[in-house]
Amino acid sequence: MRDGCRGKTILLVEDNPDDEALTLRALRRNRIANEVVVAHDGVEALDYLFATGRYEGRDRHEQPQVVLLDLKLPKVDGLEVLKRMRAEELTRRVPVVVLTSSSEERDIVDSYDFGANSYVRKPVDFEQFMEAVRQLGMYWLLLNEVPQA
Amino acid sequence: MSGYRPGLRARLAAVIFAASATVTFVGAAALYAYQVASLRGEARAQAAQEVRELEPDLVELLATGDVEAAVGLVRRIESGGALASLVVRDRAGRALLLYRRGEARAVEDAAAAAPGPQAGARVVLPVRRGREALGEVAAAVPLAHYEAHLASYRRLAAPMLAGLLALSLLLAVALQRRISAPLLALAAELREIGRRRDFARRVRTGLRDEVGDLYAGVNRMLEALEAAHGELARREALHRAVLEHVEEIVYRVRVADGDLFGGEVEFVSPRGAELLGVRPEEFRRDPALWLRHMHPADHARVREATEALARGARSVVRVYRLKDAAGEWRWMEDRVVAERDRAGRIVALTGVARDVTPQRRWAGALERLVSVARELLEHVAEPECLRRTVAAAAREIVRADVAALSLREDARTCRYVAVEGADVGLRPGTCFDLEAGGLCGWVAAHGEPVRVADIAGDPRVGADRAAALGLRAALVVPVVDEGRVVGGISLFRREARPFDASDERLIALLAGITAIALRMQGLVLGLEDHVRARTEELRALNRELEAFAYTVSHDLRAPLRAIDGFSLAVLEDEGERLGPEGREHLRRVRAAAQRMAQLIDDLLALAQVTRGELRSETVDLSALAREVVEGLRHVHPGRRVEVDIRPGAVVRGDPRLLWTLMENLIGNAWKFTRGREPARIEFGWEESGGERVYYVRDNGAGFDMAYADKLFRPFQRLHTASEFEGTGIGLATVRRVVERHGGRVWAEGAVDEGAVIRFTLGGGRAAPRRESAA
CATH class of the missing domain: 3.30.1140 (Ribosomal protein S3 C-terminal domain)
Known part of the structure; x- marks a missing residue:
């Protein structure tokens, strides 16, 4: 939607294939046409972000427009991914929306402490979920301004 | 000897001589007169004869x-x-x-x-x-013829007279000896008796006359004197023995010109000099000696007490400290009586001063022991502090240079755990072998205290070790618990000033207190260990529960979301093909999934109420109630509900839990008043039995009181899901919140007549400590 280094990519970090499929469906049903890259665990997410491992050779400077991050992930959990992102100059200002099942107070507090931009609890009611995704897309993909790297 | 008057002998001789000389003279004179008379007669006879012729x-x-x-x-x-x-x-x-x-x-x-x-x-x-x-x-x-005759007679008489006088003088000297000798002998004897004060001697004579009587009289007198003297000597011996051996100092001071402090010291019993370490005669020489040995702080009090005598008191008791020969302060209780003359002026003070230091020490030491016991009780959970307190108290109570507490490690070894006092060879932490001898070993083996005036001379210690330690007097008292020696309190002095029996008794008391404190320490520390272990267990359990809850919230919801999501996807994508029955089934699948999600959320909320730290803050329940109502009005804009919230229900408690509480209560009221016109919800409080009882009242569906006890149990519902939705966890959560705050909750109601849920917050048990301490 915008020119520059930031592409239109959305990075979805989600280990549960059901949730992945439902999220993709929700995005699609909300007519969000951005390319969605799915990472199934923390390591994959970090590989993508820093162009390592499977994503070696990718242009590191092209960072996703928003990262939808689940917290409970195999290998490296979501909070760790968030921490690493915020520690690197390259990914420091990439918007991160924590999208998780947990409504634990501690998870919410930790997420914001580590620099999450938003925290959304995945509702069980898919209609509500769709509504949430619609608002996310509206906000993070259309309204939110990020500094130009 | 009376040299200025003639002695008995001279006087006797003079008297005898005078008597015999007088007799001689009178005889000679009579003879002469007779001669003169007879010569005159003769002449007259001659004259008559011649006349007759x-x-x-x-x-x-x-x-x-x-x-x-x-x-x-x-x-x-x-x-x-x-x-x-x-x-x-x-x-x-x-x-x-x-x-x-x-x-x-x-x-x-x-x-x-x-x-x-x-x-x-x-x-x-x-x-x-x-x-x-x-x-x-x-x-x-x-008469011329007769004159010549008399003259010749006189010439003849003069030498004869002189001879007679000389003879009588010799006679006088010889005679007086017979009379004076026994008397002089008696005099000499009496003089000797007097000189030797030997009243047991008797005078002896063979005479049976008046001199004999005199001797007998003298002997009777000597007998009486001997008896009296013996009685006197016995009394004096008793007197002296009493004064020399009584612990009290008996004294008498002569008072001149009303000066009650500077009088001449007439007498002080030997204990006085012994106590002060002076020679007895120094008291007499120096009336101020006593005052100089007195503690300066006691002068004013003694002066005041003494002056009561001047104001007329017969006797007073003065209490003061004297510095004894060893330089220690001794407490004296001095009862002094004033002796007065006829005019009422004080002429002497007689007093008995008693050394009450031991009693005073006992009183002081007992007080100290009580405070030690209190200190030990306070620090019973701090072994280091407890040990140091015992050692320090022991040192102070008997005024030792060094005090050490040793505790038994096992059957053979003991360890010094605290050493108080001068820097010596004893170090805390030092271990020693009880069977290798030593005083502690002896005490541990015998279970009784030991006192040694000088450890250098004690075979259990030995001169080498004593010299190395630089200590002399010692006292070791065992610490006995249930008949077992668990340690010892050792006390030492640098000089060979021995510990006494009262020192030993005091330390034995301390040892008893120590034994109790050690036992308590064991119990308390054991208890603390137990509590710590249990706390750790609980923490682990809590962590597990947290992990479990996390898993539940995260992992149980994901499949539900998938069920709901894909059901909807099917409905959206294939709805037309399913027909109305199929769509209804899928709608039920989705409803079930959502209900389960709600159940999970409620369960998690309940679990959250149970675990976690309870915070204590000021919370305004009235404000919370208003917020909840606002939220409900927002969600259900179509409902008309009259809400009456009494402002100012400010309590102390955990804000998050109290929010849950109000949310559940008012939410329930909101839910069960559905269909009422008008619906009424009231929040307020009343004072009852000294505590504040809050309530939430509604005019809703109410309930049957027969089931009142079921209300607060989880998953217990009094209504069907079709009447009122809900999981049956709300009031269980309410009860948890109230109970965690130390309060109670109960319900009253009747079917179709509304319900009242009342609760207390236990006077704020959430924060009672902090409030009362403030």
Whole structure:
């Protein structure tokens, strides 16, 4: 939607294939046409972000427009991914929306402490979920301004 | 010896001599007088004889008066005889003839005639013829012859007299000896007895006279004296023994001019000098000695007490400290009595001063022990502090230089766990072998205390170790718990000033307290360990629960989301093909999934109420109620509900939990008043039994009181899901919240008549400590 280094990519970090499929469906049903890259665990997410491992050779400077991050992930959990992102100059200002099942107070507090931009609890009611995704897309993909790297 | 007057002997000799000399003189004088008288008699007899021889001539003369006759007579007188003079008178007294040897004359007038010759012996004789008296004649003979006779007699008498006097003097000297010797012997004997004060001696004599009686009298007197002296000596010995051995200091001070402090010290019993470490005579020399040994802080009090005597008190008790020979302060209790003269002036003070230091020490030490016990109780969970407290208290109570507490590690070894006092060879942490001897080993083996005046001389310690430690006097008391020696309290002094029996008793008390404290420490520490272990267990459990809850919230919801999501996807994508029944089934699948999600959320909320720290903050329940109502009005804009919230329900508690509480109560009221017109919800409180009872009242569906006890149990519902939705966890959560705050919750109601849920918050048990401490 915008020119520059930031592409239109959305990075979805989600280990549960059901949730992945439902999220993709929700995005699609909300007519969000951005390319969605799915990472199934923390390591994959970090590989993508820093162009390592499977994503070696990718242009590191092209960072996703928003990262939808689940917290409970195999290998490296979501909070760790968030921490690493915020520690690197390259990914420091990439918007991160924590999208998780947990409504634990501690998870919410930790997420914001580590620099999450938003925290959304995945509702069980898919209609509500769709509504949430619609608002996310509206906000993070259309309204939110990020500094130009 | 009386040298200024004659002695008995001289006086006796003089008296005897005077008597015999007087007798001699009187005898000699009488003899002489007799001689003189007899010589005069002889002369007068001669004169009479010669007159008688002249008688014829005299008669003739007187008869005739003839001169011839007179001449013849003179002739005859002159021819013979010794007459010196002769006077012849007639009957008329007229002198007829006056003759003096060598001269003779006829006297015409006899009356005018001179008296007859004076010298010599005179006789007057009558001259008779027959019976006829013719006249008288006076004749005298000269005494020269007799004078010569007396003179020769005197010449003879003088030497004889001198001889007699000398003889009587010798006699006097010899005689006085017989009388004076026994008396002088008696005098000498008495002098000797007096000098030797030997009243048991007796004087002896063979005499049975008055001197003998005198000796007997003297002996009786000596007997009485001996008895009296013996009694006196016995009393004095008793007196001395009493004064020398009593612990009290007995004294007497003479008071002059009302000066009660500077009088002359007449007497102080030996204990006084012993206590102060002075020579007894120093008291007499230095009246201020006593005051100088007194503690300066006690002067004013002593002065005040003493002055009560001056104001008329008969006796007072003065309490003060004296510095003894060792430089220690001794507490004295001094009862002093004033002696007064007739005018009421104090002339002397007699007092008995008692050393009450031990009693005072006991009182002080017992007080200290009580405070130690309290300290030990306070620090019973801090082993290091407890040990140091014991050692420090022991050192202080008996004024030792070093105090150590040792505790038994096992059967053989003991360890010094605290050492208080001067820097010596004893180090805390040092281990020692009980079977290797030593005082501690002995005490541990015998279970009784030991006191040693100088450890250098004690075979259990030995001179080398004593010298290395630099300590002399020692006291070791075992710490015994249930008949087992668990340790010991050791006390030492640098000098060989031994610990006494009261030191030992005091430390034994401390050891008893220590044993109890150690036992308590074991219990408390054991309990603390137990609590710590349980707390750790609970924490682990809590962590597990948290992990479980996390998993539940995260992992149980994901499949539900998939069920719901894909059901919807099917409905959206294939709805037309399913037909109405298929769509209804999928709608039910989705509803079930959502209900389960709600159940999970409620369960998690309940779990959240149970775990986690309880915070204590000021919370306004009224404000919370308003917020909840606002939220509900927002969600259900179509409902008309009258809400009455009494403002100012400010409590202390956990804000998050209290939010859950109000959300559930008001949410319930909101839910169960559905269909009421108008619906009413009231929040307020009333005071009951000294506590504040909050309530949420509604005019909703109410409930049957028969099931009131079921209300607060999880998953218990009184309504069907079709009547009122819900999981049955709300009130269970309410009860958890209330109980965690120390309160109670109960419900009242009737079917179709609304319900009242009342609760207390336990006076804020969530934060009672902090509030009362503030």
